[in-house]
Amino acid sequence: MQIQFYTRPNCPLCDEAKLMLQLVAEDVDFEIEEINIEQNDQIHEEYLIRIPVIEQDGQVIQEGRIDYPTLFEALSK
Secondary structure (H helix, E strand, O other), X not given: OEEEEEXXXXXXXXXXXXXXXXXXXXXXXXXXXXXXXXXXHHHHHHHOXXXXXXXXXXXXXXXXXXXXXXXXXXXXX
8 A cells, every 4th residue: 555645844743744654654554655745836835734644545644733543544444
């Protein structure tokens, strides 16, 4: 399974989200495609005030404050 993790440098919430993803990855098998929103103007415009954003198959799993229970439930289906 592949998920998309929209992030950008120097983002404390993104750093926390990455740690949550790593914790969930210990229990659930998935790959993370990390997308720096600052490398694409269109993505930057869409996600600027929403990051971090975690998506799977085009569906947002969670954004903003990321927590283990929500991620685990969504990714272990």
